[in-house]
Amino acid sequence: MxxxxxxxxxxxxxxxxxxxxxxxxxxxxxxxxxxxxxxxxxxxxxxxxxxxxxxxxxxxxxxxxxxxxxxxxxxxxxxxxxxxxxxxxxxxxxxxxxxxxxxxxxxxxxxxxxxxxxxxxxxxxxxxxxxxxxxxxxxxxxxxxxxxxxxxxxxxxxxxxxxxxxxxxxxxxxxxxxxxxxxxxxxxxxxxxxxxxxxxxxxxxxxxxxxxxxxxxxxxxxxxxxxxxxxxxxxxxxxxxxTSLAPYEMRKLHILNLAHTYLVHLWQREPQSQIRFVREAMDDPAWATELRQVLDDEVLPSLAEHLERPSLEAYRDTTLERFANPYLDHALQDIAQHHATKCQRRLQPVVESARRRGIATPRLDDAISSAQSTTHSR
Incomplete structure (x- = not known):
């Protein structure tokens, strides 16, 4: 046309x-x-x-x-x-x-x-x-x-x-x-x-x-x-x-955005790593496994307080597929901007929801604590 x-x-x-x-x-x-x-x-x-x-x-x-x-x-x-x-x-x-x-x-x-x-x-x-x-x-x-x-x-x-x-x-x-x-x-x-x-x-x-x-x-x-x-x-x-944007906003913020921020946590935890991009993190078995575990064990059970589990699992799978995009150079250094603030917005509400449901969140707790320690040490 x-x-x-x-x-x-x-x-x-x-x-x-x-x-x-x-x-x-x-x-x-x-x-x-x-x-x-x-x-x-x-x-x-x-x-x-x-x-x-x-x-x-x-x-x-x-x-x-x-x-x-x-x-x-x-x-x-x-x-x-x-x-x-x-x-x-x-x-x-x-x-x-x-x-x-x-x-x-x-x-x-x-x-x-x-x-x-x-x-x-x-x-x-x-x-x-x-x-x-x-x-x-x-x-x-x-x-x-x-x-x-x-x-x-x-x-x-x-x-x-x-x-x-x-x-x-x-x-x-x-x-x-x-x-x-x-x-x-x-x-x-x-x-x-x-x-x-x-x-x-x-x-x-x-x-x-x-x-x-x-x-x-x-x-x-x-x-x-x-x-x-x-x-x-x-x-x-x-x-x-x-009908409502609420479930879309929640999935994007607390699965996709949270996963990006958690990868930054892994990247900051291993300063000698050669990993620079999200796709490289997904190619590393240890990083990919830990990200999947934090989503499956801590994030999805917490979000299930508000959203149906099948929709959460489908969005998780889509997110991990997008992160593995071999053509996309999405730099972890860029995602790391304002990291402590992003932890509070993306991770902390999930932790609070988990507390109400009696779900342990050791990995998310560690990510939030590490971000706060880094901010205070500057």
């Missing part, structure tokens, strides 16, 4: 990350190829960084880009390459604001975002600025323009790794709108005419291709919490409408 025109770009995507190129844009491409979706994507670059602006210019020039899918899924080795054709263009908010505002008013139906760890910071930003500095500020100003034009509301699908991300983003936008516009009808329009979805995303997009493109693992998930009136921007097996 040929690339969409700007008039067909009903999806406005805030963020140019390789993750979005290998996740949302790939799903929309597949849905368009299957004839399920007509909407294309207008990508918006939002940060002031010159490197980010150059990336946006490259994407606007090379709107069709390669996506390599490499790894293992459901026991099958996968090494494929396809050309993603869902991008209609890429604009720089600081340079093309007026055109962006017109597009939001005239063509947008969905808004998607993945604006990084600081994406929801507002600081002293104002929606009344010519171009607001923060993502919530930009979003508020753009939605106000659409509201003033008498148009219908939009569906907002944030992909930031923030719990209840749709609800949190709406709260920020309402706060800005009430302060800067003081328009009760606009507030009503935001809450009753726009739809703010909570979502969870999961896919490792490991490498960028130059000038534009990405390498991604076969596994992918875009879980979108259902609500009345929800329309999805595309149809794809990995885009799932779910």
């Amino acid at each position: 040929t690339a969409p025109t700007l008039a067909e770009a009903g999806i406005v995507q805030f963020g140019t990350s390789r993750f979005l190129l290998g996740h949302v844009a790939a799903f929309v491409h597949a849905s368009r190829e299957a004839g399920h979706t007509r909407d294309g994507i207008l990508v918006v670059q939002t940060s002031p960084r010159e490197a980010g602006k150059q990336k946006a210019r490259d994407l606007n020039t090379h709107r069709q880009y390669p996506l390599a899918i490499r790894g293992r899924r459901d026991g099958r080795d996968i090494d494929t390459r396809e050309t993603v054709t869902s991008i209609a263009g890429c604009w720089i908010a600081d340079e093309q604001w007026d055109a962006l505002e017109r597009h939001i008013v005239e063509h947008a139906r969905f808004m998607v975002s993945n604006t990084g760890d600081s994406g929801y910071r507002v600081d002293d930003d104002s929606a009344l600025a010519a171009v607001p500095t923060s993502f919530p500020g930009k979003l508020t100003k753009l939605l106000y323009a659409r509201y003033r034009a008498g148009r219908e509301g939009l569906t907002v699908l944030p992909c930031e790794l923030v719990s209840r991300n749709g609800e949190q983003l709406l709260a920020l936008v309402r706060e800005l709108a009430q302060r800067d516009y003081a328009d009760a009808d606009f507030d009503t329009w935001l809450t009753t005419r726009c739809l703010w979805a909570n979502t969870l995303v999961d896919r490792i997009v490991s490498t960028a291709l130059e000038p534009v493109g990405a390498v991604a693992e076969p596994y992918a998930l875009w879980a979108i919490e259902d609500q009345p009136g929800l329309e999805l921007p595309c149809r794809h097996p990995d885009v799932q409408r779910v």
Whole structure:
């Protein structure tokens, strides 16, 4: 299928990350190829960084880009390459604001975002600025323009790794709108005419291709919490409408993320080891066995207080398969950033649940204690 025109770009995507190129844009491409979706994507670059602006210019020039899918899924080795054709263009908010505002008013139906760890910071930003500095500020100003034009509301699908991300983003936008516009009808329009979805995303997009493109693992998930009136921007097996995100968040945080953090514990425990990547850890029989044991003996029995055991075991198997991906250079040194904090968030709740159920957690206890000792010794 040929690339969409700007008039067909009903999806406005805030963020140019390789993750979005290998996740949302790939799903929309597949849905368009299957004839399920007509909407294309207008990508918006939002940060002031010159490197980010150059990336946006490259994407606007090379709107069709390669996506390599490499790894293992459901026991099958996968090494494929396809050309993603869902991008209609890429604009720089600081340079093309007026055109962006017109597009939001005239063509947008969905808004998607993945604006990084600081994406929801507002600081002293104002929606009344010519171009607001923060993502919530930009979003508020753009939605106000659409509201003033008498148009219908939009569906907002944030992909930031923030719990209840749709609800949190709406709260920020309402706060800005009430302060800067003081328009009760606009507030009503935001809450009753726009739809703010909570979502969870999961896919490792490991490498960028130059000038534009990405390498991604076969596994992918875009879980979108259902609500009345929800329309999805595309149809794809990995885009799932779910009743609640809670079980998905719990499995990801306390199995996949916990397992990453436990491998860092093993890596720090053996400073002379030559292991650098997650896949190398999974190739080492001793490390792989210990990880499997901590999951089977301590983690899954604890999580069974909240989730059914078969779903936990299936996710464990998927996680270990993903970790063993021979094409993925996922560095333990990178995962080790903020290790003590990650232990508290990923491991400690599992330990507390285990205590309530009388389950011993010697390995998790040791990992938490070691992280605390390392922090205190600095």
